[in-house]
Amino acid sequence: MNYLTELANSYNSDKGNVYKCAHHYTQHYEKVFSKYKNKPDFSLLEIGLNRDDYSEVPSLRMYRDYFGKEAQLSGFDIRPEFKAFEDAGFEIFIGDQSSPDSLKQCLTKQYDIIIDDGSHASSHQQISLRELWQAVKPGGLYVIEDLHWQPFSESCPRTMALADRWITGDLEPSAFFPLKWMEQFKTELKRAELLPSASPLHAAELTQKALLFLWKK
16 A cells, blocks of 8 residues: 555545545555655645545645645635634635636645545536646646546536547637637646546446546646
């Protein structure tokens, strides 16, 4: 078991392979996050801090242990209770990820890694990516989790379907990605990669494309 998985399990994060959905995303993260360890001025932003318990931030705790005490770790969530974790050394933004104005709070700096583990609605994922891609540092990574699960029906294309197209080089404008934005995205996207969740709670055919990595040039 890798160190990041051990940390996820110890903090009751479903990014590990024990707690609740047990997606085991940490097996994928360990392979790419290790290069950022002890990086000067490393910064990470995560959208969605804890859906089950407003009194703890398991992912941010995990990343603090993994990346070190000097890492600049930020969180974004709709629940105002999480603002209290600024006392623990985390930068916390409170807002709605479906709101561009709310997301603009996060644009005060750039991040090596941004992770969207928020509502999982495709529209919210796409609005967040549109607004926050500009905040990813060159050579950085934008991650969207749990593409296989949607909280409600939507008229826009699913993010998983768009990711499938992006992997093949089909980067056309869509509902939340206007032509000008997509043209810029094309020039900056190094590659897109879809990876599986190992969750035993979902059918295997649904979880093969659960995790999206978007690498910036």
